[in-house]
Amino acid sequence: MNKEEYKLYIDNVIRRVEFARVRFDEKHIVKIVAISKYSTSDEIKELYEIGQRAFGENKVQDLKTKSDELDELPLEWHFVGNLQKNKINNLLDINPTLFHSLDSLELAYELQKKLLSRDMTLNALLQINSAKEESKHGVMPEVAVQIYNQIKKECPNITLRGVMSIGAHTDDKKVIKKSFDITYGIYKELDGADICSMGMSGDFELAIECGSNMIRLGSIMFNK
Ligand SMILES: *Cc1c(COP(=O)(O)O)cnc(C)c1O
Numbered sequence: 001m002n003k004e005e006y007k008l009y010i011d012n013v014i015r016r017v018e019f020a021r022v023r024f025d026e027k028h029i030v031k032i033v034a035i036s037k038y039s040t041s042d043e044i045k046e047l048y049e050i051g052q053r054a055f056g057e058n059k060v061q062d063l064k065t066k067s068d069e070l071d072e073l074p075l076e077w078h079f080v081g082n083l084q085k086n087k088i089n090n091l092l093d094i095n096p097t098l099f100h101s102l103d104s105l106e107l108a109y110e111l112q113k114k115l116l117s118r119d120m121t122l123n124a125l126l127q128i129n130s131a132k133e134e135s136k137h138g139v140m141p142e143v144a145v146q147i148y149n150q151i152k153k154e155c156p157n158i159t160l161r162g163v164m165s166i167g168a169h170t171d172d173k174k175v176i177k178k179s180f181d182i183t184y185g186i187y188k189e190l191d192g193a194d195i196c197s198m199g200m201s202g203d204f205e206l207a208i209e210c211g212s213n214m215i216r217l218g219s220i221m222f223n224k
Helices: 003-024 041-049 060-069 085-094 105-118 141-154 173-189 204-209
Strands: 031-035 054-057 076-079 098-102 122-128 158-165 195-198 214-217
Touching: 003 031, 003 041, 003 204, 041 060, 054 060, 060 076, 060 085, 076 085, 085 105, 098 105, 098 158, 105 122, 105 141, 105 158, 122 141, 122 173, 141 158, 141 173, 158 173, 173 195, 173 204, 204 214
Parallel strands: 031 054, 031 214, 054 076, 076 098, 098 122, 122 158, 158 195, 195 214
Antiparallel strands: none
16 A cells, blocks of 8 residues: 555544444544554554554563654554563653553552652553453453552552453454443543543444543554
C-alpha cells in the first residue's frame, strides 16, 4: 500500500470505531492505541505520518528499542504486556504514558517501592482476567474492586486510571461479550476511574459497544 491507500485503509478502521461508539452513546469517545509488537520502527513512522500518536508494546525490551529509535517523534508509549519484577526498572526508565497490565497486588507493591525511590508516579490500569482463562494474567473479577482500592490506598505513586482486559479467547460472540460486560461492570464500580481498555483487532467493535473507551489494535492498524 502506498501512503494514500494506507490512509484510506486507516480511515475505514476509524469509521468502524465511529459506528460502534455511536451505538454505545453519541458522546462516547474512544482512543486507539496502535500495538506495534509485530511492526518495525519504519512502519510505526508510516502510521504516525497519517495521524496516529499512541503506540504500545508488550515487551519491555521492544518498547525501549522502538521508543529510542523514534525518539524525535512526539509519540505516546503504552506498555501492555506481562511485567516481570526484574524488568520494572527498565520500564520505569522509559516512563510510559500508561501501563495497562498491572496484574497483581504483589507487583503493585514492587512497583510502588521502585517508584517511591525514584520519586516518580506511573499511570496504570488493573488487568482483569474476566474470562477466567488459565493462560491469561490479571486479577479475578470477584476480587478486582477490592484489589483496586487496596492498591489505590497503599501505593500512592501508582496512579490507577481504570481497568484493562483481553476478551475471551473463543469465536463465540456471546462469551466474548460476557467477558467485556464483566470488565465494564467492574470499571463502573471504581471511584474516579476514566479508562476502560478492552478490544483488539478481532473484537474491538463489540468491546466498544460494551463500553470500552480505549482499544488496543495491533494487526489491523498495520494491515498484517
Ligand atoms: C498484541 C496485543 C494486542 C493487539 O492484538 P491484535 O489482535 O493484533 O490487535 C492488544 N493487547 C495486548 C495485550 C496484546 O498483547
